[in-house]
Amino acid sequence: MTSSEYIKHHLTNWTYGKFPDGHWGFAHDAAQAKTMGFMAIHVDTMFWSLLTGIFFLWIFRKVAKSATSGVPGGLQNFVETMVEFVDTNVRGSFTGKNDMVAPMALTLFAWVFLMNFMDLIPVDFLPSAAGWIGHTFFGAEPHHVFLKVVPSTDPNATFGMSLSVFLLMMFYSVKMKGIGGFMGELTLHPFSSKNPILQAVFIPINFVLEFVSLLAKPLSLSLRLYGNMYAGEMIFILIALMYGASWVTGAFGGAMQLGWAIFHILIITLQAFIFMTLTIVYMDMAHTVPEHH
Amino acid sequence: MNINLTLIGQAISFAFFVWFCTKFVWPPIVTALNDRKQKIADGLAAAERGAHEQELAEKRAAKTLHEAKLQAQEIIGQAQKRASEIVDEAKDNARKEAERIVTAANAEIEQEVNRAREALRGQVAGLVVAGASKVLKREVNAAANEALLKDLVSQL
Numbered sequence: 001m002t003s004s005e006y007i008k009h010h011l012t013n014w015t016y017g018k019f020p021d022g023h024w025g026f027a028h029d030a031a032q033a034k035t036m037g038f039m040a041i042h043v044d045t046m047f048w049s050l051l052t053g054i055f056f057l058w059i060f061r062k063v064a065k066s067a068t069s070g071v072p073g074g075l076q077n078f079v080e081t082m083v084e085f086v087d088t089n090v091r092g093s094f095t096g097k098n099d100m101v102a103p104m105a106l107t108l109f110a111w112v113f114l115m116n117f118m119d120l121i122p123v124d125f126l127p128s129a130a131g132w133i134g135h136t137f138f139g140a141e142p143h144h145v146f147l148k149v150v151p152s153t154d155p156n157a158t159f160g161m162s163l164s165v166f167l168l169m170m171f172y173s174v175k176m177k178g179i180g181g182f183m184g185e186l187t188l189h190p191f192s193s194k195n196p197i198l199q200a201v202f203i204p205i206n207f208v209l210e211f212v213s214l215l216a217k218p219l220s221l222s223l224r225l226y227g228n229m230y231a232g233e234m235i236f237i238l239i240a241l242m243y244g245a246s247w248v249t250g251a252f253g254g255a256m257q258l259g260w261a262i263f264h265i266l267i268i269t270l271q272a273f274i275f276m277t278l279t280i281v282y283m284d285m286a287h288t289v290p291e292h293h
Numbered sequence: 294m295n296i297n298l299t300l301i302g303q304a305i306s307f308a309f310f311v312w313f314c315t316k317f318v319w320p321p322i323v324t325a326l327n328d329r330k331q332k333i334a335d336g337l338a339a340a341e342r343g344a345h346e347q348e349l350a351e352k353r354a355a356k357t358l359h360e361a362k363l364q365a366q367e368i369i370g371q372a373q374k375r376a377s378e379i380v381d382e383a384k385d386n387a388r389k390e391a392e393r394i395v396t397a398a399n400a401e402i403e404q405e406v407n408r409a410r411e412a413l414r415g416q417v418a419g420l421v422v423a424g425a426s427k428v429l430k431r432e433v434n435a436a437a438n439e440a441l442l443k444d445l446v447s448q449l
Binding site: 163 | 297300301302306311314315317318323324332
């Protein structure tokens with residue numbers, strides 16, 4: 001297996017989908033996955049994201065069920081710290097009244113963090129284990145078994161979240177401001193004039209500017225997370241390549257991996273935090289009815 | 294970078310997670326947090342109230358102690374007064390009793406003296422008669438001289 005094959009293998013999702021000839025099955029390589037088009041699903045992304053999401057909900061639900069106002073235990077303490085942290089952030093940035101925003105922010109923070117956290121597991125552990133299982137129990141060719149363990153390196157996952165947030169933004173914008181108010185927000189800023197003819201000229205310009213900035217929100221939200229995680233994952237893969245070369249590069253690679261992993265702890269937390277904070281800010285924008293100038 | 298059904302799957306999972314968190318995770322924890330906040334506030338208020346009450350109680354106790362001391366002093370004063378009164382009374386009684394005893398004794402002594410004097414007078418009369426009869430060397434008719442003797446006796 002060459003280096004480029006190794007990297008490609010690591011960056012290919014385990015895909016189940018509809019082949020061009022109409023039957024459903026697992027793709028054997030990246031090219032086959034591509035031919036499936038939209039009618040395909042990344043089993044690994046779904047599996048790991050559901051696993052991490054359910055893990056988060058399980059822990060928090062466990063605490064929520066037995067939460068007391070008395071002296072909290074260790075786990076309750078941790079969960080309460082997280083909840084208060086998110087609550088403080090929401091209180092600081094979100095001025096509207098919506099009971100859903102804070103839990104959504106907590107879900108985003110915890111879920112994105114856990115999905116990113118999968119990046120810290122050495123890159124070959126889980127894919128190799130999957131290859132062995134696939135080979136031993138299902139008779140598959142080991143390098144036809146793909147497993148991408150970090151769901152946030154899959155744009156489907158990040159867009160899945162950011163588009164949901166975007167839909168909520170649109171929903172609350174229309175709900176709070178009305179269709180007219182929302183359209184006004186898109187067309188009457190930043191340029192406006194008392195002169196009706198000038199105003200008529202400004203409206204399309206404003207719309208182009210505002211519409212682009214509106215679309216940029218979900219796009220930047222998801223691509224920021226995806227890009228950071230994808231790049232981090234790529235560096236781990238490149239470091240892992242050094243192990244195969246010689247024991248000198250291997251030792252160097254070990255040190256690099258340790259260093260990058262420690263640095264990466266900061267990145268995964270930061271990315272989760274940014275995703276949460278921006279979502280709160282966007283939701284706040286959707287809820288605030290601007291006073292007219 | 295294939296966009297496919299995973300996108301929809303992820304969106305559905307996200308919606309489910311948010312719904313679950315909003316419904317089953319967030320409210321109990323926030324309720325517990327608020328309850329604890331209330332509890333702590335109540336506790337602090339109670340502590341302050343307790344401290345205040347203690348202060349008042351200390352003041353009250355000092356006051357009571359002071360009053361008790363005053364009362365005790367009063368009682369001791371009264372008792373001392375009463376004791377000296379009793380002593381005086383006892384002294385008085387004793388003196389009276391002593392006087393009474395002395396008076397009775399004096400009366401008795403006088404009585405005894407009188408009785409002894411009577412007895413002596415009788416005996417002296419006998420002796421005088423015997424002596425006289427011896428001197429006269431003759432029988433004196435006692436009956437005849439009865440009046441004489443009596444007169445003699447009364448003169449003794």
